[in-house]
Amino acid sequence: xxxxxxxxTAGTGSAPRAMAALRNLTIGRLWLLGVDYIANxxxxxxxxxxxxx
Numbered sequence: 001x002x003x004x005x006x007x008x009t010a011g012t013g014s015a016p017r018a019m020a021a022l023r024n025l026t027i028g029r030l031w032l033l034g035v036d037y038i039a040n041x042x043x044x045x046x047x048x049x050x051x052x053x
Contacts, residue, residue, distance in 0.1 A: 027038055035041045 026042065030038050030041055
């Protein structure tokens with residue numbers, strides 16, 4: 001639930017597949033960077049983004 005999939009309104013067409021691909025790309029990149037706690041890291045990134053946007 002880090003990416004708020006349940007709250008997403010992108011449920012038609014190819015949007016769900018694109019969102020899944022982006023989520024998997026993000027998780028894979030964090031894993032390659034050596035992040036141990038993916039959920040905690042993505043929450044921190046989202047929190048930081050909300051404060052800078």
